Amino acid sequence: MQLPHHGKYEWLPMLYNIIKDFEPDKIIEFGPGKGQTTITMALALKELEKGYINSYDLWNDEYWGDIKGCLDDFKKWNVEDLIDLQHLDFYDWIKSPIEERDFDILYFDIDNNGDKLLDLYKNVKHNIDSGSIILFEGGSIVRDNHGSDGKKMNDVKNEIGYKVLTEDVKYSFSIIYNKNLYNMEY
Numbered sequence: 001m002q003l004p005h006h007g008k009y010e011w012l013p014m015l016y017n018i019i020k021d022f023e024p025d026k027i028i029e030f031g032p033g034k035g036q037t038t039i040t041m042a043l044a045l046k047e048l049e050k051g052y053i054n055s056y057d058l059w060n061d062e063y064w065g066d067i068k069g070c071l072d073d074f075k076k077w078n079v080e081d082l083i084d085l086q087h088l089d090f091y092d093w094i095k096s097p098i099e100e101r102d103f104d105i106l107y108f109d110i111d112n113n114g115d116k117l118l119d120l121y122k123n124v125k126h127n128i129d130s131g132s133i134i135l136f137e138g139g140s141i142v143r144d145n146h147g148s149d150g151k152k153m154n155d156v157k158n159e160i161g162y163k164v165l166t167e168d169v170k171y172s173f174s175i176i177y178n179k180n181l182y183n184m185e186y
Ligand SMILES: C[S@@+](CC[C@H](N)C(=O)[O-])C[C@H]1O[C@@H](n2cnc3c(N)ncnc32)[C@H](O)[C@@H]1O
Pocket: 009, 030, 031, 032, 033, 034, 035, 036, 037, 056, 057, 058, 059, 060, 061, 064, 065, 088, 089, 090, 091, 109, 110, 111
């Protein structure tokens, strides 16, 4: 399967495989940026012939892309029917009613640090408890040397119970799941 070339995130094949394994109906993404992660997940859904992505960004940093560029690329990859792309702040989403925030997989990439991961975790713990999966950029020790201000991700690792899926590299990738529900290699 041909996937987008990211240039930084070498773990896109891993993201693709996890989506294939979990067969989610509903994916939520925060921080698509240029949309390579979104396209990767959509290609897995296309292969599965099921599922949909609601993807949200603020596009507050040109470096990470814009909504038009994303939409153009979704068309190039022929996945535009599988994605609803909107401008939405994660911090507004967590204020919405809990019953409107259900998902099977949530991919989180909003210039992550430990504080943001904790904000995410506290607001989706009930989803994780009932079987939803969180995937996020970062989590490695090396990545914490390149983060923004605030808590390091590794400062909250035990509280959240996340698992790093990549080597200890800058552009790492991690997962949170209910270990009582899943017996898996991730
Ligand atoms: C590191 S970039 C995402 C990289 C992208 N996933 C990729 O594959 O290249 C972080 C993105 O998060 C967005 N962002 C930052 N804070 C946000 C928030 N509170 N809610 C939604 N998006 C946010 C930024 O606009 C930016 O596009």
